[in-house]
Amino acid sequence: MRPGRGGEVTGVGAPRPLWERPVGAVSMALASGLLLALALPPRPYPWLAWVGLVGLLLAVRTASRWRASLLGLLTGALYALASVYWVEGTMVRFGPLPVWLAAAATLLLALYMGGYTALWAAVAPGVIRRHRHTAPVWLATAWVALEWLRTHLFGGFGWAHLGYTQATTPAILQLAEVGGVFAISWLIVAVNAALAATVCHLAGRRPHAIQPQLLAAVAVVFAVVAFGEVRLAAIRATPLRATLGVALIQGNVPEGEKWDPARREEILHRYLSMSEGVGEGAARLIIWPEAAIPYLLQGSPQLEQLLRQVCARTGADLIFGGLWRDPTDQSYRNSAYAITAAAGVAGRYDKLHLVPFGEYVPLARLFAFVRSITAEIGDFRPGTEPTLLPVAGERVGCPICFEVTYPWLTRAFARGGATLLATVTNDAWFGTSVAPRQHLNIAAVRCVESRLPMVRAANTGITAVIDAGGQIVAEAREFETTTLTATVPLRDLPPTLYTRIGEGWLVALLIAWGLAEARREKEKAGSRK
Incomplete structure (x- = not known):
């Protein structure tokens, strides 16, 4: 048996999983972008958001930072292009710009939006290796921090956040009163990360392949749905x-x-x-x-x-x-x-x-x-x-x-x-x-x-x-x-809690992540002595 870079164990001489092969990794990154695009309303598949990032997470799991960022760019740019393709038509009709220039500007916008996914994908392999059990928490935190940044940087562009995929799912949508659209995005990414960890361990033929992170994520989703139903009933009452x-x-x-x-x-x-x-x-x-x-x-x-x-x-x-x-x-x-x-x-x-x-x-x-x-x-x-x-x-x-x-x-x-x-x-x-x-x-x-x-x-x-x-x-x-x-x-x-504290919960998670990284570095330094 041999350990993989992501921590999974595979048999000696066993073929590499599909996502570790160049063509397979690219295919899975593109599939992630397509699934996320299909999840965004008015397309009627919001449930796809809960599995849409699994392919990308598997593809970057053992990748170098540079390769992971390119795969993330593929996913993010495809998702963005499917979400903001209408910009080209607007520029042509009302610019008025030539079609080629409007298309180029729209592609640049999609690449800009995809750049945030690229940054996230670049840090993902390290997070997965360093924080085996809590990786979904920190991966979700990193994603949401980048969504927040995109909403503010260069005038801000808050379109197509992952949380908006659940706008037509009433029970899940009620989570927004706690942490805004970013809380919904956080939960979606955490579930995807837990699913990816389980798939990876299943592929490695590990016993007890259903990871604790996945069980915790499923429990949280059920709790959120119950919370949403209770809140809707309370509002009506x-x-x-x-x-x-x-x-x-x-x-x-x-x-x-x-x-x-x-x-x-x-x-x-x-x-x-x-x-x-x-x-x-x-x-x-x-x-x-x-x-x-x-x-x-x-x-x-x-x-x-x-x-x-x-x-x-x-x-x-x-x-x-x-x-x-x-x-x-x-x-x-x-x-x-x-x-x-x-x-x-x-x-x-x-x-x-x-x-x-x-x-x-x-x-x-x-x-x-x-x-x-x-x-x-x-x-x-x-x-x-x-x-x-x-x-x-x-x-x-x-x-x-x-x-x-x-x-x-x-x-x-x-x-x-x-x-x-x-x-x-x-x-x-x-x-x-x-x-x-x-x-x-x-x-x-x-x-x-x-x-x-x-x-x-x-x-x-x-x-x-x-x-x-x-x-x-x-x-x-x-x-x-x-x-x-x-x-x-x-x-x-x-x-609402969101009205009172805004993204304070995100700041707390970022601080906790920083402390976790610092503690790990301290332990690593102590082990060298």
């Missing part, structure tokens, strides 16, 4: 504080027409007439999408009066997306306004987290050439604080469009006392791809993290209502000019 009638206006204005000066009056009239069509008393809150009005509200008392009249005739307050210009430097903000019949402009929230290369150019000096490629990049400035909008007797946190992908922002709204989330967005950029559905599912996770319901008005869809359990209870069809009316149940639920 909590008495209602109130109900709120809402009317969500899906104007369905094509992106190519949105800023056409010749269409401005027609667009404004569409939203005004659709709002008045709601009827008096049918809703207490009307919401229009992001940048619904192609005018500046500032310095236009006639426009403000029109909006106040709509509120007066319907008996509802209004939230809508629009622009605001800073009079001090003439810079623009992407904003959400609150309008009431009595006060006019009752509040304004300025988007805090702008979309890199969409609403601004990060590291402008370094990437100055980007503006010479396309003129469609905005030049906005970010807001300064997560302002709540006072409408319909509620305190509304209003993440704008892509901001819903940043957990820290909805957490800030919740900590500030929000009683409702209202997202205004324009997903027309995504066309008919899976991106609008992915965007909606990300929003559902934010609801569980904060235990707040969300009403969502999207220009071309998907306009929807999501409850505090993350379930989509009503939605409008995409690319239809329509109004979605619904009654939103409002409950006084206590702040």
